[in-house]
Amino acid sequence: MKAKREIWNYHNKSGVWAGKYRNSHNLPHWHTDCELLYVNSGTIDIFCGDVAMTLKQGQACFVEPETIHYMHARSTDTVLSVIIFSYGIIEGVMGGKVLSSPRIDRDHGIGSVxxxxxxxxxxxxxxFEQMVCDAIRDLFIRIVRSEPTSDRKKETSTSGQLRKLLDKINDEYADITFDEACRFMALEPAYFSRYFRRNTGMSFSRYLTFTKVDNAVRLLQKGELSVTEIALFCGFDSIRTFNRNFKELTGYTPTDLPKNFDMTEYFVHSDDTFDPTGKETALIE
Structure with a gap:
C-alpha cells in the first residue's frame, strides 16, 4: 500500500468505525479522522508523525487527524483494536488542546470502550449512534484529565506539503526526481532526506521504487501490456532493473505473479530489507 489519504465512508450516522486486527502492518497513510489504537496482545511498532514508539499489551496511541502514520507488528499473534471516528465527536472535550504525546500508557478503560x-x-x-459517541467522549474526558496536553498549534506548511508530495508521486506514477521533490518541498536535499525518512519510514528512492512496482503489479494483472512495456511505462530504465526490483519487493518474477497478488498484503520492514513471505494483516473482528 502506497502512502495515501484514506477516505472513510461510515455505514452509520455516528461517524465511527471499530475493528480488530491480527499482525497489523501498513505503510504511511493519513485521513481527516481520528484513530485510537489499543494493543490487546503482543508488541507493535507505531510511527505517528515524527514520533516512533513501541507499544505492548494495554498501551495505546491516539492519532490526530491529518497525521501520517504507519505500524508494524513484531509478531504474528499481535492483536490491535482500532477505533476510527470523526474529530467532531471529541472537539468540545479537547477544547483547542492536543495530547502532548500520541502515546497513552495509563489504563483509561480503552479496551472496554x-x-x-x-x-x-x-x-x-x-x-446506538448516541451510545457510541457518548462512550468515546467519556473516554476522552478521562484521558485529557490525566494525560499531559498542550495548545493546538497550526499545522506547519512542511507537513501539509509532504502529504501533497505523496499524492503527487502516486498520481504521476512516481515520475518525479529527488531534486524535483526537494524543490517541491522547498527543503535542502540533506534535510529533505532525513525528513522524508522520519515521516514515511523509508528513503525517497525506496518509496519511488515501491510505488513503481505497485503500479506494475496492477498493470500486469490487467494483461493489456507486455512486461517490457510495463517496465518502461512505470519508469524503469531497463527490463533488468525492473525484474530485479520486482522480485525483491514481491517475491515473484513478473511472469510468475499470482493473479490475486496484492501489494497491500506485504510490507517493508525497513529501508533495506523486505519479507515477501510475511503473512498478511488479518481483520478478525
Whole structure:
C-alpha cells in the first residue's frame, strides 16, 4: 500500500468505525479522522508523525487527524483494536488542546470502550449512534484529565506539503526526481532526506521504487501490456532493473505473479530489507 489519504465512508450516522486486527502492518497513510489504537496482545511498532514508539499489551496511541502514520507488528499473534471516528465527536472535550504525546500508557478503560463501541455498531439497537459517541467522549474526558496536553498549534506548511508530495508521486506514477521533490518541498536535499525518512519510514528512492512496482503489479494483472512495456511505462530504465526490483519487493518474477497478488498484503520492514513471505494483516473482528 502506497502512502495515501484514506477516505472513510461510515455505514452509520455516528461517524465511527471499530475493528480488530491480527499482525497489523501498513505503510504511511493519513485521513481527516481520528484513530485510537489499543494493543490487546503482543508488541507493535507505531510511527505517528515524527514520533516512533513501541507499544505492548494495554498501551495505546491516539492519532490526530491529518497525521501520517504507519505500524508494524513484531509478531504474528499481535492483536490491535482500532477505533476510527470523526474529530467532531471529541472537539468540545479537547477544547483547542492536543495530547502532548500520541502515546497513552495509563489504563483509561480503552479496551472496554472498544468492546462497547463494537457491540453497539454491530447490534444497531435504538440510539446506538448516541451510545457510541457518548462512550468515546467519556473516554476522552478521562484521558485529557490525566494525560499531559498542550495548545493546538497550526499545522506547519512542511507537513501539509509532504502529504501533497505523496499524492503527487502516486498520481504521476512516481515520475518525479529527488531534486524535483526537494524543490517541491522547498527543503535542502540533506534535510529533505532525513525528513522524508522520519515521516514515511523509508528513503525517497525506496518509496519511488515501491510505488513503481505497485503500479506494475496492477498493470500486469490487467494483461493489456507486455512486461517490457510495463517496465518502461512505470519508469524503469531497463527490463533488468525492473525484474530485479520486482522480485525483491514481491517475491515473484513478473511472469510468475499470482493473479490475486496484492501489494497491500506485504510490507517493508525497513529501508533495506523486505519479507515477501510475511503473512498478511488479518481483520478478525
Amino acid at each position: 472498544y468492546n462497547l463501541v463494537k457491540a453497539e455498531l454491530v447490534g444497531r439497537q435504538i440510539c
